Structure formats: structure tokens, C-alpha cells
Amino acid sequence: MSKYTSFPEPMEDQNPFQDPAVTQHSSNTGYATLDLYNPFDNTTRPPPPYEATSPSAPSVPAQTPPSRTTPTEHRNYGSYASQTAVNATTADLLKKQEELEKKAQELERRERELQAHGLGPGASRQNNWPPLPSFCPVGPCFYQDISVEITQRFQQTVTMMYYFWMFCTGTMLYNLLSSVAMFCVKTSEGVGLGLAILWALLFTPCSFVCWYRPVYKAFRSDSSFNFFVFFFIFFAQVGVFVIMTIGIPGWGFSGWIVSLAALKTSVPVGAIMIINAILFTAQTAMGIVMLKKIHSLYRQTDASFQKAQAEFTTEVMSNQAVRQAAANAATSAAQGAFTAPR
Structure with a gap:
């Protein structure tokens, strides 16, 4: 087949550099390469002859592929602590805005x-x-209108306090009833009956004015002064609830001591007074729970002792009766100073 074509057989070992088209160009050609010829040289001598160099494989520097961040890889924009602080601050601002x-x-x-x-x-x-x-x-x-004057956040708490005051009033009336029953079977308990009447007439209006109205006004206008008044009086009221539950003889309260002692005199009267002792116990437990609940709500508001002092000063000075009394006292002091013998 090779005699009809100029191409060698595929299996023959032929050197491509021995091809006549390559070998006819000898290494002593008369032209120069770019490595030896300087076109900016001012000399008029001819360019140097071409010199063949041994072929060598060019060294290609190894290139490091650039590092790229994959979509799933987290970029480090700062430390974890700083990011946490920023997130916490943003959450606080959003909460305050709400x-x-x-x-x-x-x-x-x-x-x-x-x-x-x-x-x-x-x-x-x-x-x-x-x-x-x-x-x-x-x-x-x-x-009084809880749905209008109290914010929706505190309406349930104020309503519970109103119902708690009604429960306390009903308990005092039942205490009066049990004292009357005890007086009917034992006439020597007249002192207890008299005190029971006094406590019913005294605690019913005073509890409304002294601790229910302050807590109502505290939640109505976010008043720090009324909060402090409520805590001071209601804490003392809870102490009185404890005394009522104990039932010291002769104090006018049908507590546990008086109720258990009444069973020896009359079982029906003793049963009535035990129910009263149970009501006093529930009243004390509810009072402690409501005191803690309102205190936790107070800590969430902007109320403080400094604001309470400022409110007290403002209310006292804005009261016309107090201002008139202060003016009269100052006038009397001035007149006494001028009329005093020298």
C-alpha cells in the first residue's frame, strides 16, 4: 500500500523531525531571533546570526486556584459576641416599639x-x-369603668382585684353572721359580736378606699405614688387576713381556733364557723397571690420611687386646701414675728 502513497504505514516508527520539510532548514540560517536582536540599538552592524538552542520544555508555574466562598459557606463578618449583642439590641428596640x-x-x-x-x-x-x-x-x-380607663393589658388584673374586694366584703358579712350564731348559743361572746360588727363596717369601705382605689389609679395613669400606697396598705391588709384566719378568741374573727372550740358548744354553729375559717384561708391565699402578681406587673412598668416622690410633691402643692393651709401658717408666723415683744 505504501508504494502507491507517500504516507508511511501506521505501524512504521517514523520520526516527525526527520521529515525533509524540516531538515532542509539548517541551524545556520542567516536570520536572528527576537531574543538576540535589539531594534533600539543605534549600531549599524548587522543583526547577529541565528543560534539554535536545545529545545526544552517551558516551565509553567503552578497556579493556585482562587478561593471562593460557596453559597452554603458562612462568611465571617465579625465575632459571635458582637453579632449576639447587635441581635439583642435589635430585639429590645423592636419590643419597645411594639x-x-x-x-x-x-x-x-x-x-x-x-x-x-x-x-x-x-x-x-x-x-x-x-x-x-x-x-x-x-x-x-x-x-369607675375598667373597660374605658384601664389599658387592655391590665384590665384582667384590675377586674380580679375588684372581685377580690367583693369576696372580702362577703367574707366579713359571713363573719358577722357566724358571730351572731355563736352569740345565740353562748351569750358570753358579746364582745366578739360587737367587734365583728365593727370590722364589717370598718373594713368594707376602708379596703375599697385604701387599697383598691390606689391600685385602680396606679394602673389607670401609671402612677408610682399610688403603687407605693397600695403596696404599703395591702401588705398590712394581708397581715390582718392572717390574723383573721388564725381566729384569736375575743377578736371578732371566726378563724380556726374559735371555730374548732365552737364545735364543743354546738356542732351546727361550729360547722358555720369552720366554713368562715375556710373563707378566711382562701382570702389570705388570694391576697398573697395578688400581691405578688401586682408587684411583678409593677416591675414591668416605668414606676420608681423617684417618680413617686415627684408625684407626691406635685399633688400636695396642687391641692388648694394644702396651699391655703400653708399660706395661713406662713401669715400667722409672720404676724407672730412682728408682734413678739422685744
């Missing part, structure tokens, strides 16, 4: 309700508590 928005919505709701009732934003309403009949010569003393 609280401010809720307060703004609540104020708008109150203003709409006041306008719906024909009153302006700063107008006051007529007293509606206690709900007395129209023919009664004494009118209501307070205005």
Missing part, C-alpha cells in the same frame, strides 16, 4: 370612646360608684 404602638392604640381607643359619649379627651365623667338608686339622698362617690 409597646409604644400598643399604648398609642390604647390612647386612641380611649379618645374615641370619650368622644362617642359626648365628652372631650380631657373631660371628666359623673360618678357612678357605688351604684345607688336615684331616690337615695347620697350620690355615688367615684367614677
Whole structure:
């Protein structure tokens, strides 16, 4: 086959550099390479002759592939602590913003309700508590509307305190009933009956004025002064609840000691007084729970002792009776100083 073509057989070992088209160019050609010829040389001598060099494989420097961040790889934008601090600060700001928005919505709701009732934003309403009949010569003393004056966040707590005050009132009336029953079977318990009447007449209005109204006004206007008044008086009230539950003889309270002793005199009367002791126990437990609950809510508000002092000073100085008394005292002192003998 090779005699008809100029191409060698595939199996023949042929050197491509021995091809006549390559070997006819000898190594002593008369032209120079770019490595030896300098076109900027001013000499007029001819370019140097071409010199063949031994072929060598060019060295290719190893290239390191650039590092790339894959989509799933986290980039390090800072330390973990700094990122945590930034996230915590952002969460606090968002929480405060939500609280401010809720307060703004609540104020708008109150203003709409006041306008719906024909009153302006700063107008006051007529007293509606206690709900007395129209023919009664004494009118209501307070205005109370939990759904309007108390924010939605604290409405449940204030409502529970109102029901707790009603429960305490009912317990004192039942204590009066059990004392009457005890007096019927044992006339020597007249002192206990008299004290039971006194406690029922005294604790019912005083508890409403001294600790329910302060907590109502504290949640209504976020008043630090009313919070402190409530904590001081209600803590003493819880102590009185404990004394009621114990039932010291002769104190007018049908507690456990008096109730268990009454069983020896009369079983029915003793059973009535034991129910009263159970009510006193429940009253004490509920009082402790509500005190802790309101204290935890107080810590979440902006109330403080410094604000309580400022509110007390403002309220005292804005009271017309106090200002008049202070003016009269100053006038009397000035007159006494001028008329004093020298």
C-alpha cells in the first residue's frame, strides 16, 4: 500500500523531525531571533546570526486556584459576641416599639370612646360608684369603668382585684353572721359580736378606699405614688387576713381556733364557723397571690420611687386646701414675728 502513497504505514516508527520539510532548514540560517536582536540599538552592524538552542520544555508555574466562598459557606463578618449583642439590641428596640404602638392604640381607643359619649379627651365623667338608686339622698362617690380607663393589658388584673374586694366584703358579712350564731348559743361572746360588727363596717369601705382605689389609679395613669400606697396598705391588709384566719378568741374573727372550740358548744354553729375559717384561708391565699402578681406587673412598668416622690410633691402643692393651709401658717408666723415683744 505504501508504494502507491507517500504516507508511511501506521505501524512504521517514523520520526516527525526527520521529515525533509524540516531538515532542509539548517541551524545556520542567516536570520536572528527576537531574543538576540535589539531594534533600539543605534549600531549599524548587522543583526547577529541565528543560534539554535536545545529545545526544552517551558516551565509553567503552578497556579493556585482562587478561593471562593460557596453559597452554603458562612462568611465571617465579625465575632459571635458582637453579632449576639447587635441581635439583642435589635430585639429590645423592636419590643419597645411594639409597646409604644400598643399604648398609642390604647390612647386612641380611649379618645374615641370619650368622644362617642359626648365628652372631650380631657373631660371628666359623673360618678357612678357605688351604684345607688336615684331616690337615695347620697350620690355615688367615684367614677369607675375598667373597660374605658384601664389599658387592655391590665384590665384582667384590675377586674380580679375588684372581685377580690367583693369576696372580702362577703367574707366579713359571713363573719358577722357566724358571730351572731355563736352569740345565740353562748351569750358570753358579746364582745366578739360587737367587734365583728365593727370590722364589717370598718373594713368594707376602708379596703375599697385604701387599697383598691390606689391600685385602680396606679394602673389607670401609671402612677408610682399610688403603687407605693397600695403596696404599703395591702401588705398590712394581708397581715390582718392572717390574723383573721388564725381566729384569736375575743377578736371578732371566726378563724380556726374559735371555730374548732365552737364545735364543743354546738356542732351546727361550729360547722358555720369552720366554713368562715375556710373563707378566711382562701382570702389570705388570694391576697398573697395578688400581691405578688401586682408587684411583678409593677416591675414591668416605668414606676420608681423617684417618680413617686415627684408625684407626691406635685399633688400636695396642687391641692388648694394644702396651699391655703400653708399660706395661713406662713401669715400667722409672720404676724407672730412682728408682734413678739422685744
